Every structure is written in C-alpha cells, then in structure tokens.
Amino acid sequence: MILLLEDDVFLMEIMEEFLVSRGFEVECVNDADEALEKALNQQYELFIFDVKVPLGDGFSLLRHLREHKIQTPTIFTTSLNAIGDLQEGYESGCDDYLKKPFELEELFLRIQKLLKKENSYWIEFGGGVYFDCVQKLLYRDQELLPLTNKENELLAYLIENRGKYLTLEDISYRLWGYEEPSFLSLRVYIKNLRIYIGKDRIKTKRGYGYCYE
DSSP, X not given: OEEEEOSOHHHHHHHHHHHHXXXXXXEEEOSHHHHHHHHHHSOOSEEEXXXXXXXXXXXXXXXXXXXXXXXXXEEEEESOXXXXXXXXXXXXXXXXXXXXXXXXXHHHHHHHHHHHHHHTTEEEEETTEEEETTTTEEEETTEEOOOOHHHHHHHHHHHHTXXXXXXXXXXXXXXXXXXXXXXXXXXXXXXXXXXXXXTTTEEEETTTEEEEO
C-alpha cells in the first residue's frame, strides 16, 4: 500500500490511476494533517509526499514521522528545485527526490528500485509484526515492541544465519562477548521472541542449539 500526499487533485488522480495500473494499492490524501494521521495508524510500503501542501509541508511531516521511528521509504515530489530544498529533503529523512514535472514511468522506476532495496531490510512475520534488520528493532503495526537490546540482537543474529543451528556458545559470544553468559536469560529471550514472531519460527535441537527458519 502506498500513501500518496498530493494537493493537486488532477495530478493525484493521474498518479493514482497509473500506480494502480502497475499493481499497487494507493491511498490518497491532500493535506499534511490527514497524511500524518494515516501514517501513524497504518503500515505502508511507501510514502510519496508532495512538499508544498495545505496544513503543513512534506519536509516537516516526514521529519515528524522519522522522530516516531517510522522508517517507511519515502519519495518527495516537488516543484522546488534549489539545492537548499534538495538538502532539506534528504535531511528530513527521504530516500528519493523527484522534481516536477516528471514522467510517470520515471516515478515507477524509482519506486521499483527503492522497494527492491528496502525489502531486503525488512522481515515480516504476519499479524502486522515485522523486524527492521537495519535498526534491529521489532514492530507491530509500526509500534515498537517491548524487547530488550539483547533480544533484538538475538533475533538479528538468528535471521542472519537463517536455516543454520547456532550453538549456545555462538549465541553467548554474540550477546555477551567475554562477559559471563546467562543461559537462563537466553531461554527467556527465546520464549519472548516466540511470543511475537510465532513459536515455530525458532527451532530448538538438543545438542545443536537454535535455528530460525
């Protein structure tokens, strides 16, 4: 699902029709307040934000979302073309910047490239639960789940070695380094992860350790 923020109704309808024809679901809004409400309460694959919109601007909107740990890939579309505007766009947290007027096919190519790159950074477990492999954080419907740093690190380590059994020694070194490991804590971490991602995602095999499948 793409969240499209565009206050030019004619352009918004053209973009929506084009993106739907390319297989995307699109939700359209025409002011910053509505876009903020949608983005905070629903999960999207991509944001496409015009910059100059009613009730705010795209730069401030995205900056606010990034402060709320929402890392959805974002493309700005704007008639602003000064280097300072470009810099502000990237500093606010965008992934790409498309100057108006633009060809719809160019927009599609940029979306494809961006989503292909981003998809390798996210692991979805169903039920709105997903893991950001870059930040090493687990979310449900864009809400950060209450895991400890070691639990998130453990999940990242298991995902990195998908299909491979990791011994207690391997995991202990990753989580505690040269400190004294706590195997009791490790069992608690595994239990907590299974609650969120599903009990069958992490396999246990006596004498081998743990494996994410």
